[in-house]
Amino acid sequence: MRYRGRIPSEPKPFAYVDILRDISKSKYLADDRFYEEKLTGRLELELRVISEFLFVGSGSYDFRGKDKLVYYSFFRTNSKVVIPGTSIKGAVRSVLEAISNSCVSQLAGKKRTGKNRYKQDEGRPPYIDKRHSHKPCEDINNLCAACRLFGTTGCGGRVSFSDALPANNPDTEIIKIGELFGPTVVKTKRKFYQNKKFNPVGNLKPERNYRFVEAVNKGSIFKTSLSFQNLTKDELALLFYAMGVGQDYMIKVGGAKPRCFGTVRFIPINLKRWADPLEKAEEKSERELENYISGVLACDKLVVHHLLNQFRDEISKPDELCPKGVY
Numbered sequence: 001m002r003y004r005g006r007i008p009s010e011p012k013p014f015a016y017v018d019i020l021r022d023i024s025k026s027k028y029l030a031d032d033r034f035y036e037e038k039l040t041g042r043l044e045l046e047l048r049v050i051s052e053f054l055f056v057g058s059g060s061y062d063f064r065g066k067d068k069l070v071y072y073s074f075f076r077t078n079s080k081v082v083i084p085g086t087s088i089k090g091a092v093r094s095v096l097e098a099i100s101n102s103c104v105s106q107l108a109g110k111k112r113t114g115k116n117r118y119k120q121d122e123g124r125p126p127y128i129d130k131r132h133s134h135k136p137c138e139d140i141n142n143l144c145a146a147c148r149l150f151g152t153t154g155c156g157g158r159v160s161f162s163d164a165l166p167a168n169n170p171d172t173e174i175i176k177i178g179e180l181f182g183p184t185v186v187k188t189k190r191k192f193y194q195n196k197k198f199n200p201v202g203n204l205k206p207e208r209n210y211r212f213v214e215a216v217n218k219g220s221i222f223k224t225s226l227s228f229q230n231l232t233k234d235e236l237a238l239l240f241y242a243m244g245v246g247q248d249y250m251i252k253v254g255g256a257k258p259r260c261f262g263t264v265r266f267i268p269i270n271l272k273r274w275a276d277p278l279e280k281a282e283e284k285s286e287r288e289l290e291n292y293i294s295g296v297l298a299c300d301k302l303v304v305h306h307l308l309n310q311f312r313d314e315i316s317k318p319d320e321l322c323p324k325g326v327y
Helices: 085-099 145-150 233-243 286-297 305-315
Strands: 014-018 039-049 057-064 069-074 110-114 117-120 159-161 172-178 189-193 195-197 210-217 221-231 263-273 316-321
Touching: 014 305, 069 172, 085 145, 085 159, 085 189, 085 233, 085 305, 145 233, 189 305, 221 233, 233 286, 263 286, 305 316
Parallel strands: 069 210, 195 316
Antiparallel strands: 014 189, 039 221, 039 263, 057 069, 110 117, 159 221, 172 210
8 A cells, every 4th residue: 555645754862951041150260279168079980881882983084995884983092992081071061051051152053054055153052042141151250050160261160071991992883874964953942862772774885864983882881080179069969960970861972962872871980089189189988989979969959950850851762763864
């Protein structure tokens, strides 16, 4: 029987979080001195790949001679696959901006105006209605939570992530996926990608609207660390929520998120805290670390909980398949 009408499209893996009108802002705390009453330390983390694949592009191509396959290669340092700390920082910041209703730090790029023609989108952040005034912070005495933590023009950040190095010598695999295009702009919303099951194409035949990427497999483990300086417990708690530490949701890192790559879980391993920069750091045992994190998570004044719940509910779709065709 011939099908009549429009063929239903695959459900898109889009997750939306509202942007509220009011942003809570306060003065920036300088990062060039040590405050005894604040929290300074380094949290060692294990980053586990939960999705079927994770891909972080190197920005270049590679070539496999046996079948003459050209693919996007994974980022490497000294011949080892690595997740750059900047990629982790960017992923965590985007979630933190959403759940704290901070400004939108990433400006819009180029906008299609016709066939193969683009123009600059007037420097406005994406997904923003003018009424909401969520442009990036500029006044050092009036910064949102994200800009106070990660920095903005004129002030440095007080948190950073080290490059994530492989802990278990992960293997890589060449995966065929549908081509990746820029997302549709939705005003007054922030867009994320859901944690769904990868939907394989089923062949490695080169064809239009598909590409090949080099990815690490599910179960791959990397080691990274979060360094923080002069934070309040509320700020550290907001960071933990943005990373999914101790939560029932996970965030995404790396590329090919529209194909449901990049879901990771952050697992705290060790914490060093400095009460005085000239003294030895205080280290916590595994049980002490678990209790400490639970205590920090209770200090959640900077978290907008209905936005956090919206984020959690929108991204968590583990039983659904990701689309494999072009969309």
